[in-house]
Amino acid sequence: MKAKQILIALTAALATQLVAATPADSTVEIVHASQVEWTHLNPKRGDLAPKAGTLWGDREGTGPTGFLLKPPQDFESPPHIHNISYRGVVIEGVIHNDDPGAANMWMPAGSFWTQPKGEVHITAAAGSGSLAYIEIEEGPYLVQPEDEAFDSGERPVNMDKDNLVWLTADDMKWIQADGAAIAVLWGKTEAGQLNGSMLRLPAGFNGSILTEAKRFGAVIVQGEPSYTQSSGDTFTLEAGSYVRSVGRSTHKIKAADNEASTLYIRTDGPYRVVADK
CATH class of the missing domain: 2.60.120.10 (Jelly Rolls)
Incomplete structure (x- = not known):
């Protein structure tokens, strides 16, 4: 209470x-979700990377943006960081987002998480058909190697829908x-x-x-x-x-x-x- x-x-x-x-x-x-234009989230990885479809804003610009994230089947990213912090909401399937060595915590649809900038993590999706909404307050949204990690002072949140x-x-x-x-x-x-x-x-x-x-x-x-x-x-x-x-x-x-x-x-x-x- x-x-x-x-x-x-x-x-x-x-x-x-x-x-x-x-x-x-x-x-x-x-x-409408059916109207979004899909591009690779990380063009350097091509089809190995999730696809992204912008709902509002400009993912490559400097302002706030919201976009859909569609991982490929059984996706698991390599350890990496982002230059900016983001929030995520699971829409379909299940998503795991945590430190590289953490046990899988599969978040179902309706769950919410945050990822601090500079923190090394992996993102994964089990099976096929997973979909998430990603939101940033400043851009551009970049994927960077783990050796560029830094501590922003922020801490991640993983909130299962049942909590x-x-x-x-x-x-x-x-x-x-x-x-x-x-x-x-x-x-x-x-x-x-x-x-x-x-x-x-x-x-x-x-x-x-x-x-x-x-x-x-x-x-x-x-x-x-x-x-x-x-x-x-x-x-x-x-x-x-x-x-x-x-x-x-x-x-x-x-x-x-x-x-x-x-x-x-x-x-x-x-x-x-x-x-x-």
């Missing part, structure tokens, strides 16, 4: 800032829908501060995510919810798809009747989850 109480305290101050009125739609960007702490409508005012839950992963849940969270919508959920954040992005981690645009057009969002908005926005979403949906959300402001009446 202690961890849950800490998360409730972190969000209590921000809850009072949530707007009472339903926000109006703004420009919303949708990127996430979920907050419900009984815990926080962000949620106004039975069965919905939020797990805060990183950052400060204060207006203007970047943070990341998992949002779990129960099977059959029909409602909206309301936000006034300057930066709001959501990646479908599990399930295939339907999304309805302000024009009335409705389409399915497969796992790995991305939704982005700037400013006051309404994201109308419906989970499948027989399957819950989980979204990873990166934002710099509060959001509300409201079920249709």
Whole structure:
């Protein structure tokens, strides 16, 4: 209970800032997972390297970026480092990310990890069909040899999906829908501060995510919810798809009747989850 109480305290101050009125739609960007263009993550290794598909930003630029990572079958990287730190979310299959000598800790879909810059590690995937979302706050994203390792002072996190702490409508005012839950992963849940969270919508959920954040992005981690645009057009969002908005926005979403949906959300402001009446 202690961890849950800490998360409730972190969000209590921000809850009072949530707007009472339903926000109006703004420009919303949708990127379907099927639309991404795949390139080799490490061109020097060719087909031996995972493929990467950018969802937002520029992986070779200097700013923040989010991209999908698709490892080949039974992939295991050589020991290496990165010049920048990153966060990862498992979308399909299982992923292992740790020191070269560590026992395999296979993280299933819905799990979360961080990799500090400069730290030697390996990344592996068992079987075929694994998929992950990778997020960086600065670029470019480079793969470098282990002999260039350095200590950034950061420490890695490997969070199995079963160890996430979920907050419900009984815990926080962000949620106004039975069965919905939020797990805060990183950052400060204060207006203007970047943070990341998992949002779990129960099977059959029909409602909206309301936000006034300057930066709001959501990646479908599990399930295939339907999304309805302000024009009335409705389409399915497969796992790995991305939704982005700037400013006051309404994201109308419906989970499948027989399957819950989980979204990873990166934002710099509060959001509300409201079920249709």
